[in-house]
Amino acid sequence: MIDSRPVFSRIGRRAAAFVLLFLLSVFLPAQERFRRQPPNPDPRHRLNLPRFLSHTLKNNLTIHVVPLEYDRRVTLKLIIYSGESSSPENLPGLATFTANLLDKGTLTLSVNAVEEAIAAIGGEWSAAVQPERTIFTLSFLDEYLDRGVEILSRFLLEPAFSQREIVNLQRTLYYQMFNRRKDSEFIGKNLFHLLLFNGHPYSRISFNEDIFKYIKQKDIQQFFEKNYRTNNASLILVGNIDLETASRHISTHLNTWNPAADLPADDPLPRPLRRLRIGLVDDPQADGAYIFLGNIIPLQSSLDIFHYAVFNMVLGGTLNSRLFMNLRESKQYAYNAFSEVIFFKNFGIFLVTAKVKPAVLNQSIKEILRELDTATKLKLPSNEIEQAKSYLIGQFPVRMEIQEEYTGRVTDVISLNLGDSHWSQYFESITSVNADNVFEQLKDSDLLSPVIVIVVNADLESRDNPLLDPKDNPLINRLMAEFGEIEVYNEKGILQYTLK
């Protein structure tokens, strides 16, 4: 194309631009060169984590100590290797109830006296029940080690399980759970576990609040007697403490705690789902459509955990991961979209969670499945793998600064039998992950036939038109057209009907 403008005009503009640049360079302060780019990082500093020191007492109780000189608080974790899967089939929730009752008074200390004793050592107590284990945490100032262990021993050696406290706890837990059912995320996760574990003892983790009224004192006593035993437990202490001192105090206070003659048998491993299954809860209070999509992942070796951890970072572990960038930033379907891996003994759960706009619920599920399909069938690009590894390697020591995170990791290593190398070789294990071994890990997985739970205000009861068949509901209609059968549950996880 020929420029029809006069030549002087073109020259004039160029000259003006040149003069402007010249003036800018003269009058604007020049920028120091080092400000233009971030400095190169130094070589990574070595991570030197203290070793676990272990000792088994005469009564078969194993103690693990991780000395942290610089921390003046001790965190004591008691792991009982029985969780909700050990509750009787007709009484899911018993493990949770027993764990929550443990600090509600002993034969020699009232509830108030227990609270005072814990506060006096600058302490905090909590209980968490999972399908296969129960974890109690007592943290306190290191100068009160003996008193901390003594308090724990009272809970274990002289539990009261008084009728009065049972009634109080029944009321408290009922209302806690009742209130949590107003939370769509809680409803969704509960149903997800129920469908995923599908009749396996682990599905007892998804109980509802109505069960508490059936729990009797003798049920609690029996559960406690059977499961709270030295050879079904571990004690972990992290803090400014050594193994010898810890063993001495624990032995003094807990030497009369006994092992069980027969330990409960291990549950069989839950199996991955082999066909897609959709459960839906119509929640009038849901302020979006909540998606929970995932499956069980078998773990053959401790390195599998690292492969999945890297894969998770690429797919949905952060704000820069594929799911978030695609569903939120690019397509604008979602408020958020993440993935996580939850590890149990010898298996894990890979779970994608997203909160999306109800109008694009179908498209969002399809996009998540498409992302999973791409990520599992094609090798991940090495730049994404390296980015994920860099994040995990950086994040590990940063999170380990927090004592709760630190003790949580220690607890996992011990209770999930992950082995010493998982702890001491963390950086090396992450570094060894590459596109090939992630691909090998994923190619036979069942991530593409997941459980999908949806919590959404679907208006299934047709509040405007009670006679409307749910199948004529536009949202259901679109879901069925895409995915076929849909199981409809209430907010407590009870099946209402199946739409085919």
Next chain:
Amino acid sequence: MKRNIALFIICMIFQSLPLSAIQAPIADSFPYPITQITLPNGLRVILSEDYSLPTVSVTIMYHAGSLNDPGGKSGLAYLMENLMFQGSRNVGRMQHINFISRIGGHFNAATHADRLVFQQTVPSNQLGLLLWLESDRMSSLQITRDKVEWVKRNLILSTIQYKKDEDPFLSDSLSFDQLLFADYTYNHPMSGLEPEVRQLTVADVEDYYSTYIRPDNAVLSICGHFEMEEALELVNRFFRTIPASENIPGFPDIPFSQTPEAMEFTQSSLVPSPAIFFGYRLPPPYPSEHYVLTLCEYLLLKGTTSRLHKRLIKRDRVASQITGGMEIRRDRAVFKIFAAINNELLRSRSRRAIVSEMSRLTTGLVSTEELNKAKSLLKSDYMSRIHTTSGRSEFLAEIYLRHGTAEQARLELGNYMNILPHRLMVTANAAFSGFYIIMDVLTK
């Protein structure tokens, strides 16, 4: 009468005791080295090494906050905080966050009455990155109309709305602040009043930035795994040439006014339960007594074994929730209590219970056992804070701003642990025997 005389004598003894006499370091209460330097441009730098984990935290604390919002421009400091993530000469919009997130680090920022805080923790080999990022936004923040409007709309106004949605008592709490902190400078909400936020302009932000976000108005605190020589070289490289302001206005000087009499107010709100706000303006001198009053907070309100929890929730069963404590806005402090009460019929009983517990604290000696419990809880929180490099770096910067030297950190825990029951009673008596302010909140 005898009791009053005894109290008077105790008051005289403790008032005549110099503060230094009751200040003594507690062994290992801050077992980390502290190095302090000041750059030629006035930037104060604190460095504290700790090689236990390969992480490093950087906190930069500017000595300006919502107290520096000019009249009618509330929310300006908070807007400034958010704009600090919107890009500078060499760092793109939101890149600051991306740089840190991608390497597994975490960050935080906060606006207080008298300080803006930016804090981040990363793997220790990335100290240079943090200092580069902080120096770039200190020296060359890019403030544009688009960015200001975007932040106002998407961060500030949406935060105000979010807070309102999340906390049904928020507007009552802000009303109560207006009663407790009598002057606009102290009582306007940190995130701003909605109509005032809408009026904030680029010029307002530029003015705030050029006045307060200067090296001679900041403390830079670095804690964690680093080599001193290398850290000093990096600090020098990135910060030394940033020009000082040399003309930073002080904080507004507004005289303290005590309430002339007990004040009682009532308002109706869309709240889930009736409630009571109860508070005191704490008279200067300040902050010399804040150690004692913080301990009072632990005695009265910390956890299920605290006095007010035991009285109102466990014993009298008149309230479902009780919270509160000291609130410090630079040279002004108040003590606030909030109680969500079970029903309207229990209001007067709840008020009596609060007044009675406050009175018990001011006229009776706390038992050694109870005092030790409060100290243990406080010490546990303190240890928890200084255990992480992020908590420690912020703590050291705060101590520097308060005392003019970070070395005071070594005395900090001792200032609490050395408090005796008599001193606690005397201080509580001086603080809580004045007139209180009550605001009853009725359900609409």
